[in-house]
Amino acid sequence: xxxxxxxxxxxxxxxxxxxxxxxxxxxxxxxxxxxxxxxxxxxxxxxxxxxxxxxxxxxxxxxxxxxxxxxxxxxxxxxxxxxxxxxxxxxxxxxxxxxxxxxxxxxxxxxxxxxxxxxxxxxxxxxxxxxxxxxxxxxxxxxxxxxxxxxxxxxxxxxxxxxxxxxxxxxxxxxxxxxxxxxxxxxxxxxxxxxxxxxxxxxxxxxxxxxxxxxxxxxxxxxxxxxxxxxxxxxxxxxxxxxxxxxxxxxxxxxxxxxxxxxxxxxxxxxxxxxxxxxxxxxxxxxxxxxxxxxxxxxxxxxxxxxxxxxxxxxxxxxxxxxxxxxxxxxxxxxxxxxxxxxxxxxxxxxxxxxxxxxxxxxxxxxxxxxxxxxxxxxxxxxxxxxxxxxxxxxxxxxxxxxxxxxxxxxxxxxxxxxxxxxxxxxxxxxxxxxxxxxxxxxxxxxxxxxxxxxxxxxxxxxxxxxxxxxxxxxxxxxxxxxxxxxxxxxxxxxxxxxxxxxxxxxxxxxxxxxxxxxxxxxxxxxxxxxxxxxxxxxxxxxxxxxxxxxxxxxxxxxxxxxxxxxxxxxxxxxxxxxxxxxxxxxxxxxxxxxxxxxxxxxxxxxxxxxxxxxxxxxxxxxxxxxxxxxxxxxxxxxxxxxxxxxxx
Numbered sequence: 001x002x003x004x005x006x007x008x009x010x011x012x013x014x015x016x017x018x019x020x021x022x023x024x025x026x027x028x029x030x031x032x033x034x035x036x037x038x039x040x041x042x043x044x045x046x047x048x049x050x051x052x053x054x055x056x057x058x059x060x061x062x063x064x065x066x067x068x069x070x071x072x073x074x075x076x077x078x079x080x081x082x083x084x085x086x087x088x089x090x091x092x093x094x095x096x097x098x099x100x101x102x103x104x105x106x107x108x109x110x111x112x113x114x115x116x117x118x119x120x121x122x123x124x125x126x127x128x129x130x131x132x133x134x135x136x137x138x139x140x141x142x143x144x145x146x147x148x149x150x151x152x153x154x155x156x157x158x159x160x161x162x163x164x165x166x167x168x169x170x171x172x173x174x175x176x177x178x179x180x181x182x183x184x185x186x187x188x189x190x191x192x193x194x195x196x197x198x199x200x201x202x203x204x205x206x207x208x209x210x211x212x213x214x215x216x217x218x219x220x221x222x223x224x225x226x227x228x229x230x231x232x233x234x235x236x237x238x239x240x241x242x243x244x245x246x247x248x249x250x251x252x253x254x255x256x257x258x259x260x261x262x263x264x265x266x267x268x269x270x271x272x273x274x275x276x277x278x279x280x281x282x283x284x285x286x287x288x289x290x291x292x293x294x295x296x297x298x299x300x301x302x303x304x305x306x307x308x309x310x311x312x313x314x315x316x317x318x319x320x321x322x323x324x325x326x327x328x329x330x331x332x333x334x335x336x337x338x339x340x341x342x343x344x345x346x347x348x349x350x351x352x353x354x355x356x357x358x359x360x361x362x363x364x365x366x367x368x369x370x371x372x373x374x375x376x377x378x379x380x381x382x383x384x385x386x387x388x389x390x391x392x393x394x395x396x397x398x399x400x401x402x403x404x405x406x407x408x409x410x411x412x413x414x415x416x417x418x419x420x421x422x423x424x425x426x427x428x429x430x431x432x433x434x435x436x437x438x439x440x441x442x443x444x445x446x447x448x449x450x451x452x453x454x455x456x457x458x459x460x461x462x463x464x465x466x467x468x469x470x471x472x473x474x475x476x477x478x479x480x481x482x483x484x485x486x487x488x489x490x491x492x493x494x495x496x497x498x499x500x501x502x503x504x505x506x507x508x509x510x511x512x513x514x515x516x517x518x519x520x521x522x523x524x525x526x527x528x529x530x531x532x533x534x535x536x537x538x539x540x541x542x543x544x545x546x547x548x549x550x551x552x553x554x555x556x557x558x559x560x561x562x563x564x565x566x567x568x569x570x571x572x573x574x575x576x577x578x579x580x581x582x583x584x585x586x587x588x589x590x591x592x593x594x595x596x597x598x599x600x601x602x603x604x605x606x607x608x609x610x611x612x613x614x615x616x617x618x619x620x621x622x623x624x625x626x627x628x629x630x631x632x633x634x635x636x637x638x639x640x641x642x643x644x645x646x647x648x649x
Contacts, residue, residue: 323510403505
């Protein structure tokens with residue numbers, strides 16, 4: 001009976017093999033299993049390691065060590081030889097053994113290179129087991145270690161080799177280096193914690209279900225792995241939750257974040273938009289037509305983890321909400337959820353209250369924004385943060401470096417010395433650009449100007465420390481709202497009694513919210529769907545009115561005139577702070593004057609121009625209260641070891 005069943009199985013496997021062969025030929029792809037000897041040469045390897053007997057993932061067996069018997073199999077290891085051949089007879093005999101109580105006991109022998117397996121002995125055994133959909137195959141494995149290089153695939157593989165020492169699993173492979181520590185943290189493990197056999201079994205129970213859903217959705221065509229997909233899912237659900245889902249529920253959960261899974265394979269997953277929709281001119285008639293078919297009213301929810309009375313940041317966003325209500329009137333209905341310590345629960349409440357748009361007004365709410373966007377794809381979700389790789393959440397922030405450039409020019413004009421102090425807040429995205437812009441502005445009015453840098457995230461009394469050095473001008477954090485000057489924020493003159501504010505950039509969140517809401521009402525913002533190819537980050541500046549500069553009425557007339565000229569030029573785009581010859585602190589030419597820095601380059605600056613004295617502080621130098629924002633938005637966030645159960649980017 002086993003022989004008859006085995007013969008039928010061969011016929012089915014032959015059909016699959018011929019179909020796979022034909023499909024690959026039609027697509028211009030190699031139709032047979034890959035041959036490792038044709039892939040490698042000695043210069044590509046750094047040695048071999050005998051791993052002994054392992055259960056290897058069947059789907060990672062992709063080829064043969066040598067050319068022998070290559071043409072007998074299609075690329076999926078299904079047979080191609082006719083049923084009346086010696087090959088088919090041996091295949092059927094092996095299959096009959098597999099169906100018997102004896103089974104196929106002898107392990108195959110193979111080589112592993114970059115996570116893929118190439119069979120040296122036992123091709124037909126692999127073919128039989130694959131035909132039955134076996135998840136793993138026993139094999140004696142020799143690992144070929146690739147030579148180190150800057151190739152991202154090689155770097156990811158070296159990360160895997162370290163991870164394998166802890167997990168003992170070949171299933172856990174990522175497409176990019178640096179992701180395994182995030183998985184350890186999400187699972188509640190210490191960074192170098194080795195997995196027990198019980199932990200391996202528990203993990204595979206959930207992981208293989210994710211892998212099946214990933215394959216069903218066509219994940220093998222994305223250039224990412226099932227482990228990458230799992231990491232995306234773990235941003236919105238705990239692993240224990242994933243293990244409890246039915247196959248249908250798991251498919252639904254993965255589909256909800258599928259666009260973000262796609263992003264996991266991209267080198268630049270975030271598109272930075274520096275133009276507001278309002279700067280795109282439209283005929284008035286067309287605007288009226290668009291407005292006539294847009295929603296009559298829009299329900300907005302503003303969520304913050306602090307009350308306005310407790311935080312100047314929260315107060316600035318509250319003023320922004322009031323501005324939107326005043327400007328748009330009956331077209332919006334606003335509700336506030338301030339003091340929200342559990343962002344996910346509060347945003348769920350906002351959805352139940354009918355919110356169509358949710359604004360998470362602090363970066364710390366990005367996890368809640370991501371979860372609510374995945375759960376409620378019809379709700380538009382915005383996070384006041386920058387450069388987050390989630391297609392369902394659009395982020396918004398202000399290009400404050402434009403205002404800093406102008407206050408730098410003011411400082412250079414007013415300072416009685418060549419050294420100007422600068423207190424930076426946190427080493428997060430965009431802050432080095434603001435420091436550099438200030439330094440370039442100071443050089444504009446004083447070619448000898450140098451900027452001495454201090455960090456309030458390292459020294460709570462950084463401003464006083466700079467003043468104690470004898471500096472007469474110090475730039476501190478910006479004023480939070482456009483309605484007032486707050487001492488000692490902004491650019492300050494050091495006086496005997498303390499500090500006097502002479503100028504400061506400010507954030508006008510009302511303008512940001514007005515333009516975002518008008519974009520939604522008028523249909524000028526793209527629909528937030530899973531089909532987006534990149535995440536979108538709005539980074540608006542003076543042209544949109546989102547950033548401005550407040551100045552003291554007592555400024556000298558000439559300095560006031562210069563300020564007005566610079567403000568107008570930056571807003572129009574005729575003055576670009578970084579459009580000039582620039583050298584960094586090491587003397588390296590960053591621009592010969594003709595280079596145009598892209599928004600992404602400015603946002604991700606991690607170097608300083610030559611007239612800045614100071615450096616970016618390391619993570620372990622930061623005060624505890626500043627470490628959370630560095631993890632979320634830091635210029636070196638990808639290199640910070642994740643913490644257990646922490647929000648994972």
